Amino acid sequence: MSDKEDPFFVGYLPAPKSLRWFLAGVSLLLILAFPLFSWAVSVTQEDPGPSGYRFDFGRQTLTGTITLAPYPTLHVTEGSELVAAGETILLAGVGKFGVANRVSDFDGALATLQGIILDRGDLRMLQVAGGRRGVMAAEGEAPTLDIEPLGRWRLSGEICDGKCLAGAMRPGTGIGHRACAQLCLVGEVPPVFVASEPINGHEFFLIGTADGAPIGRDLIDFVGLYVEAEGEISLRGGMPVLIIDPETVESL
Protein backbone atom coordinates (compact mmCIF):
# COMPACT_ATOMS: atom_id res chain seq x y z
CA MET A 1 0.00 0.00 0.00
CA SER A 2 1.31 3.44 -0.84
CA ASP A 3 1.87 5.85 2.00
CA LYS A 4 -0.98 8.32 2.07
CA GLU A 5 1.39 10.98 3.32
CA ASP A 6 3.35 10.73 0.05
CA PRO A 7 2.32 13.02 -2.78
CA PHE A 8 0.73 11.12 -5.65
CA PHE A 9 1.74 12.09 -9.16
CA VAL A 10 -0.59 11.58 -12.09
CA GLY A 11 1.02 12.48 -15.39
CA TYR A 12 -1.93 14.31 -16.94
CA LEU A 13 -2.74 16.28 -13.79
CA PRO A 14 -0.74 19.15 -12.29
CA ALA A 15 2.06 17.83 -10.10
CA PRO A 16 1.23 17.93 -6.37
CA LYS A 17 2.59 21.06 -4.75
CA SER A 18 4.62 19.08 -2.24
CA LEU A 19 6.39 17.30 -5.13
CA ARG A 20 7.18 20.32 -7.26
CA TRP A 21 10.33 21.38 -5.44
CA PHE A 22 11.59 17.83 -5.40
CA LEU A 23 11.05 17.46 -9.14
CA ALA A 24 12.61 20.86 -9.79
CA GLY A 25 15.66 19.70 -7.83
CA VAL A 26 15.88 16.43 -9.75
CA SER A 27 15.55 18.31 -13.04
CA LEU A 28 18.32 20.68 -12.07
CA LEU A 29 20.48 17.77 -10.98
CA LEU A 30 20.00 16.08 -14.35
CA ILE A 31 20.74 19.24 -16.28
CA LEU A 32 23.97 19.58 -14.28
CA ALA A 33 24.88 15.88 -14.26
CA PHE A 34 24.93 15.59 -18.03
CA PRO A 35 27.54 18.29 -18.67
CA LEU A 36 29.45 17.05 -15.61
CA PHE A 37 29.72 13.59 -17.16
CA SER A 38 30.58 15.25 -20.46
CA TRP A 39 33.34 17.22 -18.74
CA ALA A 40 34.78 14.11 -17.06
CA VAL A 41 34.98 12.24 -20.35
CA SER A 42 35.88 15.01 -22.77
CA VAL A 43 38.62 16.91 -20.97
CA THR A 44 40.60 13.74 -20.25
CA GLN A 45 40.91 12.69 -23.87
CA GLU A 46 44.47 11.98 -24.85
CA ASP A 47 46.37 14.36 -27.08
CA PRO A 48 46.39 12.74 -30.53
CA GLY A 49 49.92 13.98 -31.04
CA PRO A 50 51.69 16.24 -33.50
CA SER A 51 50.19 14.90 -36.68
CA GLY A 52 47.92 16.13 -39.41
CA TYR A 53 47.40 17.43 -42.90
CA ARG A 54 49.54 20.41 -43.78
CA PHE A 55 46.89 22.36 -45.57
CA ASP A 56 48.67 25.46 -44.29
CA PHE A 57 51.37 24.83 -46.93
CA GLY A 58 48.88 24.17 -49.69
CA ARG A 59 49.26 21.69 -52.51
CA GLN A 60 52.85 20.52 -52.87
CA THR A 61 54.65 19.73 -56.11
CA LEU A 62 57.49 17.28 -55.58
CA THR A 63 59.79 15.53 -58.02
CA GLY A 64 61.77 12.44 -57.21
CA THR A 65 62.39 8.76 -57.66
CA ILE A 66 59.44 6.43 -57.22
CA THR A 67 60.05 3.09 -55.52
CA LEU A 68 57.19 0.60 -55.55
CA ALA A 69 58.40 -2.02 -53.05
CA PRO A 70 57.51 -2.62 -50.35
CA TYR A 71 55.04 0.25 -50.75
CA PRO A 72 55.20 3.30 -52.99
CA THR A 73 57.61 5.97 -51.77
CA LEU A 74 59.09 9.09 -53.31
CA HIS A 75 62.75 9.95 -52.82
CA VAL A 76 62.61 13.68 -53.36
CA THR A 77 65.07 15.33 -55.74
CA GLU A 78 63.26 18.65 -56.16
CA GLY A 79 61.51 19.59 -52.96
CA SER A 80 59.42 22.43 -51.67
CA GLU A 81 59.25 24.76 -48.72
CA LEU A 82 57.93 21.86 -46.66
CA VAL A 83 59.80 18.84 -48.04
CA ALA A 84 63.51 19.10 -48.67
CA ALA A 85 65.39 17.33 -51.46
CA GLY A 86 66.94 14.11 -50.20
CA GLU A 87 63.93 13.11 -48.03
CA THR A 88 61.98 9.94 -48.72
CA ILE A 89 58.25 10.14 -48.13
CA LEU A 90 55.37 7.68 -48.17
CA LEU A 91 52.67 7.90 -50.82
CA ALA A 92 48.94 7.26 -50.51
CA GLY A 93 45.80 8.18 -52.37
CA VAL A 94 42.66 9.98 -51.28
CA GLY A 95 40.57 8.00 -48.79
CA LYS A 96 41.69 4.56 -47.67
CA PHE A 97 43.56 3.81 -50.88
CA GLY A 98 47.17 3.35 -51.83
CA VAL A 99 48.64 4.61 -55.10
CA ALA A 100 50.50 1.55 -56.36
CA ASN A 101 48.32 1.31 -59.45
CA ARG A 102 48.81 4.99 -60.29
CA VAL A 103 52.60 5.02 -60.03
CA SER A 104 53.27 1.48 -61.24
CA ASP A 105 54.84 2.75 -64.47
CA PHE A 106 57.44 4.78 -62.60
CA ASP A 107 59.27 2.22 -60.47
CA GLY A 108 62.85 3.50 -60.25
CA ALA A 109 62.03 6.46 -62.48
CA LEU A 110 61.52 10.15 -61.90
CA ALA A 111 58.04 11.54 -61.52
CA THR A 112 56.47 14.77 -60.41
CA LEU A 113 53.67 14.37 -57.90
CA GLN A 114 51.20 16.84 -56.50
CA GLY A 115 49.22 16.56 -53.31
CA ILE A 116 48.89 17.44 -49.65
CA ILE A 117 51.51 16.51 -47.07
CA LEU A 118 50.69 14.78 -43.81
CA ASP A 119 53.33 14.54 -41.15
CA ARG A 120 54.06 13.22 -37.71
CA GLY A 121 57.59 13.76 -36.45
CA ASP A 122 59.97 12.43 -39.08
CA LEU A 123 57.18 10.51 -40.81
CA ARG A 124 55.90 12.23 -43.93
CA MET A 125 53.34 11.15 -46.46
CA LEU A 126 52.05 12.74 -49.64
CA GLN A 127 48.35 12.26 -50.29
CA VAL A 128 48.56 12.26 -54.06
CA ALA A 129 45.96 14.44 -55.72
CA GLY A 130 43.48 12.91 -58.11
CA GLY A 131 43.62 13.54 -61.86
CA ARG A 132 46.49 13.76 -64.30
CA ARG A 133 48.33 16.45 -62.37
CA GLY A 134 48.61 14.14 -59.38
CA VAL A 135 51.20 11.94 -61.10
CA MET A 136 53.27 13.21 -64.03
CA ALA A 137 56.40 11.90 -65.71
CA ALA A 138 59.54 13.96 -65.08
CA GLU A 139 62.63 14.34 -67.20
CA GLY A 140 66.08 13.54 -65.93
CA GLU A 141 68.27 10.86 -64.48
CA ALA A 142 66.81 9.07 -61.46
CA PRO A 143 69.37 8.82 -58.68
CA THR A 144 70.03 5.43 -57.13
CA LEU A 145 68.55 4.94 -53.69
CA ASP A 146 71.06 4.34 -50.88
CA ILE A 147 70.23 1.27 -48.81
CA GLU A 148 71.86 0.96 -45.41
CA PRO A 149 71.18 -2.36 -43.62
CA LEU A 150 70.79 -2.08 -39.84
CA GLY A 151 70.46 -5.81 -39.14
CA ARG A 152 67.80 -8.00 -37.63
CA TRP A 153 65.80 -6.58 -34.74
CA ARG A 154 63.02 -7.57 -32.42
CA LEU A 155 60.66 -4.66 -31.87
CA SER A 156 57.66 -4.05 -29.71
CA GLY A 157 54.98 -1.57 -30.63
CA GLU A 158 51.94 -1.18 -32.87
CA ILE A 159 51.25 -1.88 -36.51
CA CYS A 160 49.34 1.08 -37.94
CA ASP A 161 48.35 2.44 -41.29
CA GLY A 162 50.76 5.19 -42.23
CA LYS A 163 48.12 7.63 -43.35
CA CYS A 164 46.00 7.83 -40.21
CA LEU A 165 49.15 7.68 -38.11
CA ALA A 166 50.49 10.67 -40.02
CA GLY A 167 47.36 12.61 -39.15
CA ALA A 168 44.57 11.76 -41.56
CA MET A 169 42.76 10.90 -38.36
CA ARG A 170 43.60 12.19 -34.93
CA PRO A 171 43.96 9.88 -33.12
CA GLY A 172 44.91 7.36 -35.78
CA THR A 173 46.17 4.56 -33.58
CA GLY A 174 44.91 2.10 -30.99
CA ILE A 175 42.02 -0.33 -30.59
CA GLY A 176 39.36 2.28 -31.22
CA HIS A 177 40.90 2.93 -34.62
CA ARG A 178 41.71 -0.71 -35.38
CA ALA A 179 39.01 -1.40 -37.99
CA CYS A 180 39.77 1.84 -39.83
CA ALA A 181 43.47 0.97 -39.94
CA GLN A 182 42.67 -2.50 -41.20
CA LEU A 183 40.56 -1.05 -43.99
CA CYS A 184 43.39 1.31 -44.91
CA LEU A 185 45.77 -1.62 -45.16
CA VAL A 186 43.29 -3.63 -47.22
CA GLY A 187 43.30 -0.62 -49.54
CA GLU A 188 47.13 -0.84 -49.65
CA VAL A 189 47.90 2.30 -47.72
CA PRO A 190 51.50 1.83 -46.49
CA PRO A 191 51.65 0.14 -43.04
CA VAL A 192 53.95 1.56 -40.41
CA PHE A 193 55.38 -0.04 -37.29
CA VAL A 194 55.44 2.40 -34.35
CA ALA A 195 58.22 1.18 -32.06
CA SER A 196 57.82 1.65 -28.32
CA GLU A 197 61.58 2.31 -28.09
CA PRO A 198 63.46 4.12 -30.87
CA ILE A 199 65.95 2.10 -32.88
CA ASN A 200 68.92 4.11 -34.12
CA GLY A 201 66.81 7.17 -33.38
CA HIS A 202 63.88 6.02 -35.49
CA GLU A 203 60.38 5.46 -34.14
CA PHE A 204 58.42 4.81 -37.35
CA PHE A 205 59.21 1.98 -39.78
CA LEU A 206 57.56 1.33 -43.12
CA ILE A 207 56.58 -2.33 -43.05
CA GLY A 208 57.27 -4.64 -45.96
CA THR A 209 57.39 -8.34 -46.63
CA ALA A 210 60.29 -10.35 -48.02
CA ASP A 211 58.55 -10.94 -51.35
CA GLY A 212 57.67 -7.27 -51.79
CA ALA A 213 53.93 -7.98 -51.78
CA PRO A 214 51.49 -5.96 -49.65
CA ILE A 215 51.04 -7.37 -46.15
CA GLY A 216 48.43 -10.08 -45.84
CA ARG A 217 45.53 -10.88 -43.56
CA ASP A 218 47.90 -12.64 -41.12
CA LEU A 219 49.49 -9.28 -40.29
CA ILE A 220 46.38 -7.16 -40.67
CA ASP A 221 44.84 -9.13 -37.79
CA PHE A 222 47.51 -7.65 -35.49
CA VAL A 223 46.80 -4.04 -36.41
CA GLY A 224 46.13 -1.75 -33.47
CA LEU A 225 47.41 -4.26 -30.90
CA TYR A 226 50.55 -4.04 -28.84
CA VAL A 227 52.80 -6.60 -30.53
CA GLU A 228 56.32 -7.90 -30.80
CA ALA A 229 57.83 -8.69 -34.17
CA GLU A 230 61.18 -9.49 -35.73
CA GLY A 231 62.57 -8.41 -39.04
CA GLU A 232 65.37 -6.88 -41.05
CA ILE A 233 65.68 -3.13 -40.70
CA SER A 234 67.30 -0.89 -43.25
CA LEU A 235 67.35 2.74 -44.25
CA ARG A 236 66.22 3.21 -47.85
CA GLY A 237 66.99 6.68 -48.98
CA GLY A 238 66.89 7.61 -45.31
CA MET A 239 63.50 6.01 -44.68
CA PRO A 240 63.46 3.29 -42.00
CA VAL A 241 62.00 0.08 -43.43
CA LEU A 242 61.16 -3.11 -41.53
CA ILE A 243 60.96 -6.27 -43.63
CA ILE A 244 58.83 -8.12 -41.16
CA ASP A 245 58.88 -11.83 -40.49
CA PRO A 246 55.15 -12.65 -40.09
CA GLU A 247 55.92 -15.84 -38.19
CA THR A 248 57.44 -13.85 -35.33
CA VAL A 249 54.56 -11.45 -34.74
CA GLU A 250 52.76 -11.99 -31.46
CA SER A 251 50.32 -9.96 -29.44
CA LEU A 252 51.54 -8.96 -25.99
Add this chain to the structure above:
Amino acid sequence: MSVKYIPVQWNPNKYVYDAVMLAAVAAFLWFFMFVSPDLLAHDRPITGQIRTARAFGACAFFMLTVILCIGPLARLDARFLPLLYNRRHFGVMAFFIALTHAYAILGWYFSFTPIETYEALLSTNTSFDRVRGFPFEILGLFALLCLGVLALTSHDFWMKFLTPPIWKALHFLIYAAYAAVIGHVALGVLQDGHATGLTVAFGLSGALVIALHLAAVMKDRRAGDPAASIAQDGWEVACHADQVEEGFGKVAVLSTGERVAVFRQEGKLSAISNACSHQNGPLGEGRIIDCLVTCPWHGFQYNVTNGRSPEPFTETVPTYDLRIDGAKVLIRSEPNPPGTYVEPVAATPANKDTV
Protein backbone atom coordinates in the same frame (compact mmCIF):
# COMPACT_ATOMS: atom_id res chain seq x y z
CA MET B 1 -5.28 6.57 -21.74
CA SER B 2 -6.75 7.00 -25.14
CA VAL B 3 -9.56 5.80 -27.34
CA LYS B 4 -7.54 6.15 -30.51
CA TYR B 5 -3.85 6.06 -31.31
CA ILE B 6 -2.09 9.33 -31.88
CA PRO B 7 1.69 9.76 -32.12
CA VAL B 8 2.12 11.50 -28.77
CA GLN B 9 -0.49 12.45 -26.19
CA TRP B 10 1.09 15.67 -25.08
CA ASN B 11 0.31 17.28 -21.77
CA PRO B 12 2.11 19.97 -19.73
CA ASN B 13 4.07 17.44 -17.67
CA LYS B 14 5.39 15.77 -20.84
CA TYR B 15 6.45 19.12 -22.22
CA VAL B 16 8.39 19.84 -19.05
CA TYR B 17 9.87 16.32 -18.99
CA ASP B 18 11.06 16.51 -22.58
CA ALA B 19 12.36 20.05 -22.14
CA VAL B 20 14.49 18.97 -19.17
CA MET B 21 15.74 15.95 -21.08
CA LEU B 22 16.59 18.00 -24.16
CA ALA B 23 18.35 20.63 -22.09
CA ALA B 24 20.46 17.98 -20.34
CA VAL B 25 21.43 16.28 -23.61
CA ALA B 26 22.12 19.59 -25.34
CA ALA B 27 24.34 20.65 -22.44
CA PHE B 28 26.24 17.37 -22.70
CA LEU B 29 26.86 17.66 -26.43
CA TRP B 30 27.59 21.38 -26.34
CA PHE B 31 30.23 20.93 -23.67
CA PHE B 32 31.84 17.94 -25.36
CA MET B 33 31.90 19.33 -28.88
CA PHE B 34 32.42 23.04 -28.37
CA VAL B 35 33.89 23.67 -24.92
CA SER B 36 36.26 20.77 -24.34
CA PRO B 37 38.51 21.45 -27.39
CA ASP B 38 39.48 24.81 -25.89
CA LEU B 39 40.07 23.26 -22.48
CA LEU B 40 42.20 20.49 -23.97
CA ALA B 41 44.22 23.00 -25.99
CA HIS B 42 45.89 20.35 -28.13
CA ASP B 43 48.28 21.78 -30.71
CA ARG B 44 46.55 19.66 -33.31
CA PRO B 45 43.08 18.88 -31.98
CA ILE B 46 41.15 15.64 -32.17
CA THR B 47 39.49 15.30 -35.57
CA GLY B 48 36.03 16.86 -35.55
CA GLN B 49 34.27 13.75 -36.81
CA ILE B 50 35.90 11.63 -34.12
CA ARG B 51 34.98 14.18 -31.45
CA THR B 52 31.39 14.15 -32.68
CA ALA B 53 31.26 10.36 -32.62
CA ARG B 54 32.70 10.29 -29.11
CA ALA B 55 30.30 12.97 -27.87
CA PHE B 56 27.21 11.16 -29.10
CA GLY B 57 28.50 7.76 -27.98
CA ALA B 58 29.28 8.95 -24.46
CA CYS B 59 25.97 10.79 -24.28
CA ALA B 60 24.03 7.68 -25.34
CA PHE B 61 25.81 5.65 -22.68
CA PHE B 62 25.00 8.17 -19.97
CA MET B 63 21.38 8.40 -21.12
CA LEU B 64 21.03 4.63 -20.91
CA THR B 65 22.55 4.72 -17.45
CA VAL B 66 20.03 7.30 -16.28
CA ILE B 67 17.16 5.42 -17.91
CA LEU B 68 18.15 2.23 -16.11
CA CYS B 69 18.42 4.06 -12.79
CA ILE B 70 14.88 5.43 -12.97
CA GLY B 71 13.13 2.08 -12.39
CA PRO B 72 14.94 1.10 -9.16
CA LEU B 73 14.89 4.71 -7.91
CA ALA B 74 11.11 4.72 -8.23
CA ARG B 75 10.96 1.43 -6.31
CA LEU B 76 13.12 2.87 -3.56
CA ASP B 77 11.40 6.24 -3.34
CA ALA B 78 7.98 6.89 -4.88
CA ARG B 79 8.83 10.54 -5.40
CA PHE B 80 10.87 9.40 -8.42
CA LEU B 81 7.78 7.94 -10.11
CA PRO B 82 7.29 11.07 -12.27
CA LEU B 83 10.59 10.21 -13.97
CA LEU B 84 9.08 6.90 -14.98
CA TYR B 85 6.02 8.56 -16.44
CA ASN B 86 7.57 9.70 -19.72
CA ARG B 87 10.65 7.48 -19.77
CA ARG B 88 9.83 6.18 -23.22
CA HIS B 89 10.56 9.60 -24.71
CA PHE B 90 13.94 9.43 -22.98
CA GLY B 91 14.52 5.99 -24.48
CA VAL B 92 13.56 7.02 -28.00
CA MET B 93 15.89 9.98 -27.77
CA ALA B 94 18.70 7.72 -26.51
CA PHE B 95 18.20 5.61 -29.63
CA PHE B 96 18.58 8.62 -31.90
CA ILE B 97 21.67 9.79 -30.03
CA ALA B 98 23.17 6.29 -30.35
CA LEU B 99 22.18 6.20 -34.02
CA THR B 100 24.03 9.47 -34.59
CA HIS B 101 27.09 7.96 -32.94
CA ALA B 102 26.88 4.95 -35.24
CA TYR B 103 26.35 7.15 -38.27
CA ALA B 104 29.40 9.24 -37.40
CA ILE B 105 31.54 6.12 -36.94
CA LEU B 106 30.35 4.49 -40.16
CA GLY B 107 30.81 7.72 -42.08
CA TRP B 108 34.36 8.11 -40.91
CA TYR B 109 36.05 4.86 -39.94
CA PHE B 110 34.18 2.65 -42.41
CA SER B 111 33.93 4.96 -45.39
CA PHE B 112 36.27 6.00 -48.22
CA THR B 113 37.25 2.33 -48.52
CA PRO B 114 37.52 -0.26 -51.24
CA ILE B 115 34.80 -2.21 -49.40
CA GLU B 116 31.18 -1.12 -49.09
CA THR B 117 30.54 0.47 -45.68
CA TYR B 118 28.27 -2.15 -44.08
CA GLU B 119 30.28 -5.02 -45.51
CA ALA B 120 33.38 -3.38 -44.06
CA LEU B 121 31.71 -3.11 -40.66
CA LEU B 122 30.90 -6.81 -40.60
CA SER B 123 33.95 -8.23 -42.31
CA THR B 124 37.00 -6.16 -41.45
CA ASN B 125 37.78 -7.23 -37.90
CA THR B 126 36.95 -10.89 -37.37
CA SER B 127 39.12 -11.58 -34.33
CA PHE B 128 36.31 -13.04 -32.26
CA ASP B 129 38.81 -15.34 -30.55
CA ARG B 130 40.69 -12.60 -28.72
CA VAL B 131 39.72 -10.17 -25.98
CA ARG B 132 42.10 -7.40 -26.97
CA GLY B 133 41.22 -6.65 -30.55
CA PHE B 134 37.74 -8.19 -30.33
CA PRO B 135 35.42 -6.62 -32.92
CA PHE B 136 33.67 -4.47 -30.34
CA GLU B 137 31.77 -2.66 -33.07
CA ILE B 138 29.50 -5.70 -33.36
CA LEU B 139 28.43 -5.26 -29.74
CA GLY B 140 27.61 -1.64 -30.45
CA LEU B 141 25.59 -2.68 -33.48
CA PHE B 142 23.68 -5.22 -31.39
CA ALA B 143 22.92 -2.59 -28.75
CA LEU B 144 21.76 -0.18 -31.45
CA LEU B 145 19.44 -2.79 -32.93
CA CYS B 146 17.99 -3.47 -29.47
CA LEU B 147 17.41 0.23 -28.90
CA GLY B 148 15.86 0.47 -32.36
CA VAL B 149 13.40 -2.30 -31.55
CA LEU B 150 12.54 -0.64 -28.25
CA ALA B 151 12.08 2.75 -29.89
CA LEU B 152 9.96 1.37 -32.70
CA THR B 153 7.71 -0.55 -30.32
CA SER B 154 7.51 2.16 -27.70
CA HIS B 155 4.09 3.35 -28.77
CA ASP B 156 0.99 2.07 -26.99
CA PHE B 157 -0.22 0.61 -30.26
CA TRP B 158 2.53 -1.99 -30.05
CA MET B 159 1.78 -2.72 -26.43
CA LYS B 160 -1.84 -3.41 -27.30
CA PHE B 161 -0.85 -5.39 -30.38
CA LEU B 162 1.80 -7.50 -28.65
CA THR B 163 -0.08 -7.67 -25.30
CA PRO B 164 1.51 -6.15 -22.19
CA PRO B 165 3.34 -9.31 -21.01
CA ILE B 166 5.09 -9.80 -24.36
CA TRP B 167 5.72 -6.08 -24.74
CA LYS B 168 7.18 -5.92 -21.27
CA ALA B 169 9.36 -8.98 -21.87
CA LEU B 170 10.53 -7.45 -25.15
CA HIS B 171 11.46 -4.24 -23.38
CA PHE B 172 13.75 -6.12 -21.04
CA LEU B 173 16.02 -5.91 -24.11
CA ILE B 174 17.17 -2.65 -22.55
CA TYR B 175 19.32 -4.74 -20.21
CA ALA B 176 20.80 -6.71 -23.12
CA ALA B 177 21.48 -3.41 -24.86
CA TYR B 178 23.19 -1.96 -21.80
CA ALA B 179 25.29 -5.10 -21.33
CA ALA B 180 26.32 -4.91 -24.98
CA VAL B 181 27.22 -1.24 -24.58
CA ILE B 182 29.33 -2.13 -21.54
CA GLY B 183 31.15 -4.70 -23.68
CA HIS B 184 31.39 -2.27 -26.59
CA VAL B 185 33.15 0.33 -24.45
CA ALA B 186 35.19 -2.07 -22.33
CA LEU B 187 36.55 -4.00 -25.31
CA GLY B 188 36.89 -0.89 -27.41
CA VAL B 189 38.09 2.49 -26.31
CA LEU B 190 38.99 1.42 -22.76
CA GLN B 191 41.47 -1.13 -24.12
CA ASP B 192 43.78 1.68 -25.15
CA GLY B 193 44.09 2.76 -21.53
CA HIS B 194 44.22 6.45 -22.38
CA ALA B 195 40.64 7.48 -21.56
CA THR B 196 41.00 8.12 -17.82
CA GLY B 197 37.81 10.13 -17.40
CA LEU B 198 35.76 7.70 -19.43
CA THR B 199 37.14 4.77 -17.44
CA VAL B 200 36.14 6.33 -14.13
CA ALA B 201 32.75 7.60 -15.34
CA PHE B 202 32.06 4.27 -17.03
CA GLY B 203 32.89 2.30 -13.88
CA LEU B 204 30.83 4.54 -11.63
CA SER B 205 27.86 4.42 -14.01
CA GLY B 206 27.86 0.63 -14.20
CA ALA B 207 28.29 0.35 -10.43
CA LEU B 208 25.42 2.80 -9.84
CA VAL B 209 23.05 0.83 -12.07
CA ILE B 210 23.95 -2.46 -10.36
CA ALA B 211 23.79 -0.99 -6.85
CA LEU B 212 20.37 0.61 -7.39
CA HIS B 213 18.93 -2.59 -8.82
CA LEU B 214 20.29 -4.62 -5.92
CA ALA B 215 18.92 -2.10 -3.43
CA ALA B 216 15.49 -2.22 -5.08
CA VAL B 217 15.48 -6.02 -5.03
CA MET B 218 16.48 -6.05 -1.38
CA LYS B 219 13.75 -3.56 -0.52
CA ASP B 220 11.16 -5.62 -2.36
CA ARG B 221 12.28 -8.74 -0.49
CA ARG B 222 12.30 -6.97 2.83
CA ALA B 223 9.05 -5.10 2.41
CA GLY B 224 7.48 -6.93 -0.46
CA ASP B 225 3.87 -7.86 -0.85
CA PRO B 226 2.79 -10.51 1.69
CA ALA B 227 1.60 -13.90 0.52
CA ALA B 228 -2.04 -14.69 1.04
CA SER B 229 -2.82 -17.70 3.20
CA ILE B 230 -5.21 -20.36 2.00
CA ALA B 231 -8.37 -20.42 4.08
CA GLN B 232 -10.90 -22.70 2.36
CA ASP B 233 -11.25 -24.30 -1.02
CA GLY B 234 -10.63 -21.64 -3.56
CA TRP B 235 -10.45 -18.79 -1.05
CA GLU B 236 -7.42 -17.11 0.45
CA VAL B 237 -6.92 -14.57 3.23
CA ALA B 238 -5.41 -11.51 1.57
CA CYS B 239 -5.30 -9.17 4.56
CA HIS B 240 -7.33 -7.80 7.44
CA ALA B 241 -10.06 -5.31 6.66
CA ASP B 242 -8.62 -2.71 8.96
CA GLN B 243 -5.37 -2.74 6.98
CA VAL B 244 -7.11 -1.20 3.98
CA GLU B 245 -7.49 2.52 4.28
CA GLU B 246 -10.11 4.58 2.54
CA GLY B 247 -8.96 5.40 -1.02
CA PHE B 248 -5.94 3.10 -0.88
CA GLY B 249 -5.09 -0.47 -1.82
CA LYS B 250 -3.51 -3.44 -0.08
CA VAL B 251 -1.66 -6.02 -2.17
CA ALA B 252 -1.32 -9.75 -1.53
CA VAL B 253 0.25 -12.54 -3.55
CA LEU B 254 -2.20 -15.37 -4.15
CA SER B 255 -1.23 -19.02 -4.33
CA THR B 256 -1.57 -18.76 -8.12
CA GLY B 257 1.29 -16.27 -8.12
CA GLU B 258 -1.03 -13.45 -9.17
CA ARG B 259 -1.12 -10.25 -7.17
CA VAL B 260 -4.45 -8.94 -6.01
CA ALA B 261 -5.11 -5.38 -4.84
CA VAL B 262 -7.88 -4.84 -2.27
CA PHE B 263 -9.26 -1.29 -2.24
CA ARG B 264 -11.61 0.52 0.08
CA GLN B 265 -14.01 3.00 -1.46
CA GLU B 266 -16.75 4.67 0.55
CA GLY B 267 -16.14 2.15 3.31
CA LYS B 268 -16.62 -0.93 1.11
CA LEU B 269 -13.93 -3.31 -0.14
CA SER B 270 -13.33 -4.49 -3.69
CA ALA B 271 -10.52 -6.50 -5.26
CA ILE B 272 -8.94 -6.22 -8.68
CA SER B 273 -5.77 -7.51 -10.29
CA ASN B 274 -2.71 -5.58 -9.18
CA ALA B 275 -1.42 -5.41 -12.77
CA CYS B 276 -2.49 -2.43 -14.81
CA SER B 277 -3.52 -3.48 -18.32
CA HIS B 278 -1.29 -0.75 -19.74
CA GLN B 279 2.22 -1.71 -18.62
CA ASN B 280 1.52 -4.03 -15.68
CA GLY B 281 1.99 -1.11 -13.31
CA PRO B 282 1.24 -1.85 -9.61
CA LEU B 283 -2.36 -0.68 -9.17
CA GLY B 284 -2.23 -1.52 -5.46
CA GLU B 285 0.31 1.25 -5.02
CA GLY B 286 -2.05 3.67 -6.69
CA ARG B 287 -4.93 5.63 -5.21
CA ILE B 288 -8.58 6.14 -5.75
CA ILE B 289 -9.09 9.48 -7.44
CA ASP B 290 -12.56 10.58 -8.49
CA CYS B 291 -13.89 7.14 -7.56
CA LEU B 292 -11.37 5.41 -9.83
CA VAL B 293 -8.26 3.41 -9.00
CA THR B 294 -5.38 5.32 -10.57
CA CYS B 295 -2.17 3.58 -11.62
CA PRO B 296 0.95 5.21 -10.15
CA TRP B 297 2.91 4.76 -13.36
CA HIS B 298 0.90 6.41 -16.10
CA GLY B 299 -2.39 7.32 -14.48
CA PHE B 300 -4.59 4.67 -16.15
CA GLN B 301 -7.84 4.47 -14.23
CA TYR B 302 -10.30 1.68 -13.38
CA ASN B 303 -13.62 1.39 -11.63
CA VAL B 304 -12.75 -0.73 -8.64
CA THR B 305 -16.05 -2.62 -8.71
CA ASN B 306 -15.77 -3.90 -12.28
CA GLY B 307 -12.16 -3.33 -13.35
CA ARG B 308 -13.24 -1.17 -16.28
CA SER B 309 -11.80 2.13 -17.37
CA PRO B 310 -14.39 4.91 -17.54
CA GLU B 311 -15.98 5.39 -20.94
CA PRO B 312 -14.96 6.06 -23.64
CA PHE B 313 -11.82 4.14 -22.62
CA THR B 314 -11.84 0.39 -23.05
CA GLU B 315 -9.09 -0.95 -20.76
CA THR B 316 -10.12 -3.67 -18.32
CA VAL B 317 -8.48 -5.69 -15.56
CA PRO B 318 -9.70 -8.88 -13.84
CA THR B 319 -11.74 -8.53 -10.68
CA TYR B 320 -11.87 -10.93 -7.74
CA ASP B 321 -14.74 -12.16 -5.60
CA LEU B 322 -14.29 -10.96 -2.05
CA ARG B 323 -15.93 -11.70 1.29
CA ILE B 324 -15.32 -10.87 4.92
CA ASP B 325 -14.77 -13.42 7.65
CA GLY B 326 -14.54 -11.52 10.90
CA ALA B 327 -11.64 -9.19 10.34
CA LYS B 328 -10.21 -11.25 7.48
CA VAL B 329 -10.59 -10.34 3.85
CA LEU B 330 -10.99 -13.47 1.76
CA ILE B 331 -10.35 -13.48 -1.96
CA ARG B 332 -11.32 -16.19 -4.41
CA SER B 333 -8.10 -17.51 -5.94
CA GLU B 334 -9.42 -17.54 -9.48
CA PRO B 335 -10.00 -14.11 -11.01
CA ASN B 336 -13.15 -13.12 -12.83
CA PRO B 337 -12.85 -12.22 -16.50
CA PRO B 338 -11.63 -8.64 -16.97
CA GLY B 339 -14.41 -6.14 -16.53
CA THR B 340 -16.71 -8.36 -14.39
CA TYR B 341 -18.74 -6.47 -11.82
CA VAL B 342 -18.41 -7.63 -8.20
CA GLU B 343 -20.58 -6.14 -5.47
CA PRO B 344 -18.37 -4.24 -2.98
CA VAL B 345 -18.42 -5.66 0.54
CA ALA B 346 -18.95 -3.55 3.62
CA ALA B 347 -16.16 -3.93 6.16
CA THR B 348 -14.91 -2.43 9.38
CA PRO B 349 -13.49 1.02 8.72
CA ALA B 350 -9.74 1.17 8.58
CA ASN B 351 -8.12 1.82 11.89
CA LYS B 352 -4.71 3.29 11.58
CA ASP B 353 -3.59 1.92 14.95
CA THR B 354 -4.10 -1.67 13.84
CA VAL B 355 -2.18 -1.46 10.58
